[in-house]
Amino acid sequence: MQEKYHPQEIEQQAQQDWQERAVFNVSETSDKPKYYCLSMFPYPSGKLHMGHVRNYTIGDVLSRYRRMQGYNVLQPMGWDAFGLPAENAAIQRGVPPAKWTYDNIAYMRSQLQSLGFGIDWKRELATCEPDYYRWNQWLFLRMLEKGIAYQKTQVVNWDPVDQTVLANEQVIDGCGWRTGAPVEKREIPGYYLAITKYADELLTDLDRLPGWPERVKTMQANWIGKSYGVDITFPPDTASGMPQALKVFTTRADTLMGATYVAVAAEHPVALHAAHDNPELAAFIEACRHGATIEAELATQEKKGMATGLYVIHPLTSERLPVWVANYVLMSYGEGAVMAVPAHDERDFDFASQYALPIKPVIKPESGELSIPLVQAYTEYGVTFDSGEFSGLESAAAIDAIALALAQKGLGEKRVRYRLRDWGISRQRYWGCPIPLIHCNHCGVVPVPDDQLPVVLPEDVVPDGSGNPLAKTPSFYECICPRCRHQARRETDTMDTFVDSSWYFIRYACADQHASMVDRRADYWLPVDQYIGGIEHAILHLLYSRFWSKVMRDLGLVSFDEPFSNLLTQGMVLNEIFFRKTGNGRIQYYNPSEVDPWYEGEGKRSGAILRADGQPVESGGIGTMSKSKNNGVDPQEIVEHYGADTARLFMMFASPPTQTLEWSDAGVEGAFRFLKRLWRQVYLHVQQGIVASTIGPIQHHEYPAEWKTLRYQLHQTISKVTDDLERRHTFNTAIAAVMELMNEMAKLQDTDPDVRQLIQEALENIVLLLSPIVPHICHALWRELRPGTELLDQPWPKADSQALVQDEIELVVQINGKLRGRIRVAKEADHAAIEQTALDHEHIQRSIAGQSVRRVVIVPGKLVNIVV
RNA sequence: GCCGGGAUGGCGGAAUUGGUAGACGCACGGGACUCAAAAUCCCGCGAUGGUGACAUCAUGGGGGUUCGAUUCCCCCUCCCGGCACCA
Numbered sequence: 001m002q003e004k005y006h007p008q009e010i011e012q013q014a015q016q017d018w019q020e021r022a023v024f025n026v027s028e029t030s031d032k033p034k035y036y037c038l039s040m041f042p043y044p045s046g047k048l049h050m051g052h053v054r055n056y057t058i059g060d061v062l063s064r065y066r067r068m069q070g071y072n073v074l075q076p077m078g079w080d081a082f083g084l085p086a087e088n089a090a091i092q093r094g095v096p097p098a099k100w101t102y103d104n105i106a107y108m109r110s111q112l113q114s115l116g117f118g119i120d121w122k123r124e125l126a127t128c129e130p131d132y133y134r135w136n137q138w139l140f141l142r143m144l145e146k147g148i149a150y151q152k153t154q155v156v157n158w159d160p161v162d163q164t165v166l167a168n169e170q171v172i173d174g175c176g177w178r179t180g181a182p183v184e185k186r187e188i189p190g191y192y193l194a195i196t197k198y199a200d201e202l203l204t205d206l207d208r209l210p211g212w213p214e215r216v217k218t219m220q221a222n223w224i225g226k227s228y229g230v231d232i233t234f235p236p237d238t239a240s241g242m243p244q245a246l247k248v249f250t251t252r253a254d255t256l257m258g259a260t261y262v263a264v265a266a267e268h269p270v271a272l273h274a275a276h277d278n279p280e281l282a283a284f285i286e287a288c289r290h291g292a293t294i295e296a297e298l299a300t301q302e303k304k305g306m307a308t309g310l311y312v313i314h315p316l317t318s319e320r321l322p323v324w325v326a327n328y329v330l331m332s333y334g335e336g337a338v339m340a341v342p343a344h345d346e347r348d349f350d351f352a353s354q355y356a357l358p359i360k361p362v363i364k365p366e367s368g369e370l371s372i373p374l375v376q377a378y379t380e381y382g383v384t385f386d387s388g389e390f391s392g393l394e395s396a397a398a399i400d401a402i403a404l405a406l407a408q409k410g411l412g413e414k415r416v417r418y419r420l421r422d423w424g425i426s427r428q429r430y431w432g433c434p435i436p437l438i439h440c441n442h443c444g445v446v447p448v449p450d451d452q453l454p455v456v457l458p459e460d461v462v463p464d465g466s467g468n469p470l471a472k473t474p475s476f477y478e479c480i481c482p483r484c485r486h487q488a489r490r491e492t493d494t495m496d497t498f499v500d501s502s503w504y505f506i507r508y509a510c511a512d513q514h515a516s517m518v519d520r521r522a523d524y525w526l527p528v529d530q531y532i533g534g535i536e537h538a539i540l541h542l543l544y545s546r547f548w549s550k551v552m553r554d555l556g557l558v559s560f561d562e563p564f565s566n567l568l569t570q571g572m573v574l575n576e577i578f579f580r581k582t583g584n585g586r587i588q589y590y591n592p593s594e595v596d597p598w599y600e601g602e603g604k605r606s607g608a609i610l611r612a613d614g615q616p617v618e619s620g621g622i623g624t625m626s627k628s629k630n631n632g633v634d635p636q637e638i639v640e641h642y643g644a645d646t647a648r649l650f651m652m653f654a655s656p657p658t659q660t661l662e663w664s665d666a667g668v669e670g671a672f673r674f675l676k677r678l679w680r681q682v683y684l685h686v687q688q689g690i691v692a693s694t695i696g697p698i699q700h701h702e703y704p705a706e707w708k709t710l711r712y713q714l715h716q717t718i719s720k721v722t723d724d725l726e727r728r729h730t731f732n733t734a735i736a737a738v739m740e741l742m743n744e745m746a747k748l749q750d751t752d753p754d755v756r757q758l759i760q761e762a763l764e765n766i767v768l769l770l771s772p773i774v775p776h777i778c779h780a781l782w783r784e785l786r787p788g789t790e791l792l793d794q795p796w797p798k799a800d801s802q803a804l805v806q807d808e809i810e811l812v813v814q815i816n817g818k819l820r821g822r823i824r825v826a827k828e829a830d831h832a833a834i835e836q837t838a839l840d841h842e843h844i845q846r847s848i849a850g851q852s853v854r855r856v857v858i859v860p861g862k863l864v865n866i867v868v
Numbered sequence: 869g870c871c872g873g874g875a876u877g878g879c880g881g882a883a884u885u886g887g888u889a890g891a892c893g894c895a896c897g898g899g900a901c902u903c904a905a906a907a908u909c910c911c912g913c914g915a916u917g918g919u920g921a922c923a924u925c926a927u928g929g930g931g932g933u934u935c936g937a938u939u940c941c942c943c944c945u946c947c948c949g950g951c952a953c954c955a
Contacts, residue, residue, distance in 0.1 A: 214872090215871095215872055215873070215949095215950090218871075218872065219871085219872080219950070219951085222870095222871070222872095222950095222951075222952075223951085223952085225952075225954065227954075227955090229955080248955075249954090249955065250955055251954090251955065252955075263955095303953080327953095328953050328955095329953085329955080330952095330953080330954070330955090332954095333952090333954050333955080334954075334955070337955095338954095338955045339955075340955085341955090345953095345955070346869080346953080347953050347955080348955085350953090417954085419952070419954055535949080535950085536949095536950095538950080539950085539951095572949095597895085653880095653881095653892085653893070654880060654881080654893085655880065655881065656881085659874095659881090660948085660949095661880090662879090662880060664879085664880070664893095664894070666879095666893095666894050666895070667879095667880070667893070667894060669894085670893055670894055671893085673893095673908095674893085676907095676908090677908095680908090723884085724884095727884090728884070730882095730884090732880095732881070732882085732892085732893095733881095733882070733883095733884090733891085733892080735892080735893090736881090736882075736891065736892035736893075737891090737892085738892095739891095739892055739893075740891070740892065743892090812887080812888045813888095814887085814888080814935090814936075816935075816936080817887085817934095817935065817936035817937095818888095818936090819888050822888085854935090855935060856935090857887095857935050857936080859887060859936095862887055862888090863887055863888070863936095865887080865935055865936060866935090867935050867936090
């Protein structure tokens with residue numbers, strides 16, 4: 001055994017050994033229980049970042065742990081390979097997206113391998129491979145047959161100069177990222193998936209996911225947004241020129257008697273009708289067209305509106321109500337129109353105040369009165385007043401009564417609505433999965449027949465940023481109609497990349513199946529037992545995957561209905577930001593690796609200086625690692641300098657997986673130091689000669705007390721680490737427990753054969769306990785401790801219950817809840833004996849002298865509290 | 869604005885069911901080894917007072933429940949994340 005720890009050598013050796021034995025390639029024929037551990041697959045952006053390393057280390061720790069526990073563990077990996085960055089790279093460097101993507105995959109695969117993740121590489125897939133995306137196309141056609149996929153028009157960001165559709169992230173301050181031209185909203189046809197048909201199931205099934213974090217479930221429930229309300233029809237006042245009735249949805253039908261106007265979205269047909277002979281209104285609607293498309297931006301904009309001059313009739317009072325166009329009404333929710341009740345809705349209140357519209361209160365608190373005039377909307381439920389025959393009712397009763405009255409007049413009915421909208425999957429982009437449709441002048445839209453799938457995306461195209469390259473590639477779009485055999489045009493839109501990621505985890509089960517999308521192996525491996533990924537995917541990706549699984553279930557392709565049984569959302573990786581303001585007011589960022597801390601006084605950091613010039617830099621606090629702030633750390637450099645084990649150990653030790661992780665070079669050094677210490681302890685032991693460990697029944701009554709204590713601590717640590725890995729997923733405390741044990745063990749310097757047995761037992765167990773986290777060093781150390789055997793064949797250690805038996809236990813003695821001493825008592829001592837021992841304690845005697853003991857609380861096994 | 873999560877030493881964090889606040893690591897200080905440095909090892913390390921044994925204070929702020937509160941309840945401040953003007 002070498003005296004020094006050489007990570008590069010042992011890591012290369014370990015990885016080679018694993019590869020030769022192919023231990024991570026798994027099949028469905030095992031008689032062990034299956035365990036599917038999945039990490040979110042990466043986008044092949046170029047190289048791994050620390051977030052990936054954290055994600056995949058968590059997955060690998062759990063996989064290796066379960067493997068040792070006797071499970072048949074699948075840990076696959078693949079590539080979310082379609083997407084906009086590949087096109088951007090192409091535009092900037094003239095490289096075809098396919099080449100850029102495949103080069104990145106090759107490099108990142110080698111990085112993953114150098115980190116020692118136990119992945120079944122036989123199942124690797126990339127979503128840009130025809131063998132994968134043909135099944136996107138195939139399932140899309142099945143959805144089309146079932147009516148789950150359909151066509152309608154959608155609003156997009158349109159760059160008028162490049163004649164191209166822009167993604168939200170390509171819109172900067174309302175202008176196109178390349179051209180700087182103001183972006184317009186434009187309606188173009190696109191394909192949708194009817195996820196709303198599954199809204200109720202997606203909502204109720206959240207209750208069947210106890211292994212998901214509550215906050216993710218809450219976010220999904222809010223996103224689906226089920227609400228109970230009433231659809232109300234406001235008949236037109238034809239005398240005013242109003243062409244049609246207006247239908248609105250409200251959850252607060254109890255406030256109907258307080259409605260003072262009706263507001264419609266700018267895109268609403270009534271608004272467009274009114275704008276015909278009203279240039280001012282037309283201009284306002286046009287202005288809204290250039291407004292925000294992202295709802296978050298819509299949310300913060302100032303409320304604006306304009307009267308249409310049209311009127312509707314209140315369905316119960318027959319009063320005339322004006323119709324306004326307002327920018328706070330969304331065409332995409334409900335009917336694109338709302339009844340406005342300024343007294344009881346904040347938005348309506350703001351709007352009415354601004355345009356001097358009447359405010360009519362009709363709800364008051366159950367006890368007390370409203371102070372009129374209102375200074376803000378009263379939005380609580382309460383009791384109706386000034387509401388004619390509906391006065392004096394509680395809100396719930398008023399909703400029922402008003403709904404009934406409306407129903408009798410044929411002007412309303414109760415209705416359940418969802419906030420969730422159908423999923424638009426059409427993208428006017430090149431680097432994505434082609435939508436398998438053909439447009440024929442004679443037959444209309446014709447699906448590509450199954451035997452002509454896949455519609456292959458040409459891989460040699462270099463986009464230039466204007467328009468969709470596929471629409472400029474005749475060899476792609478020219479085709480023959482499969483029905484009438486006439487010349488036809490292929491659809492050039494591609495699918496949203498969220499389609500690709502909605503089922504990749506099912507394909508891993510049978511990635512070599514060429515005859516069908518999935519086969520029976522999917523039902524062996526799925527659902528995923530543990531899914532690990534970033535919180536940023538809490539809504540879209542996870543919701544789409546749940547939807548897709550349910551569609552596949554309904555098509556008889558799989559038999560599960562929820563794809564992910566347990567979900568772990570890992571926190572982000574942060575690092576400190578350093579900068580200087582340069583002369584012209586610009587900010588120059590410096591990478592933390594170029595900066596040294598500067599101390600004033602003992603251990604208190606007072607600043608930082610740039611190593612290059614010795615001058616101070618400012619700290620911009622802690623933020624996510626990003627290119628723009630120049631505070632990233634390249635995992636590759638860490639692996640090359642310290643080895644993969646150090647990188648893995650630091651990431652698992654610095655904070656629990658669900659919390660944010662602050663990068664620290666000193667912390668990495670500390671992790672490296674620990675591994676060196678571990679190596680040295682094993683080395684020193686092995687130098688004296690290995691011995692049989694004390695595993696099995698031992699005569700621990702004859703041990704000296706300190707040995708017994710160590711063995712007790714060892715087996716306590718085994719229990720704790722097991723619980724931390726399996727139930728709590730707190731790898732940081734698991735590592736801390738092992739460190740503590742090592743610190744204790746280092747104090748035992750004895751050549752007695754018995755204690756050498758004990759040390760052997762401890763070292764073997766420490767190596768086993770740490771092996772999921774730092775597998776390479778443990779692989780090497782195990783061979784030294786047990787020559788001729790392999791760590792990979794060892795089961796997870798079990799605590800010896802005998803070692804955990806203690807004759808005496810320590811109790812804490814408190815006076816009025818404050819720690820005042822410790823006593824040792826026999827394990828089976830009764831309350832009276834414990835109380836007496838505590839009161840006899842010298843220090844306690846002194847502390848309570850002159851005071852009367854009022855009460856003694858004894859918590860068995862823990863403490864004694866004396867109340868004086 | 870709404871929803872969710874937080875706030876513990878110089879720093880990251882620990883305290884799992886209401887029971888020893890600060891485990892473990894980092895930083896820092898002191899010492900050993902060394903011609904010297906690095907590496908390594910040992911010791912110390914919340915604040916205040918005290919030579920010391922100890923005592924008092926301390927988990928963002930204020931109140932409450934309890935023998936006992938970082939943990940539970942109420943109010944407030946600040947920070948982070950998400951979002952939906954959702955009718």
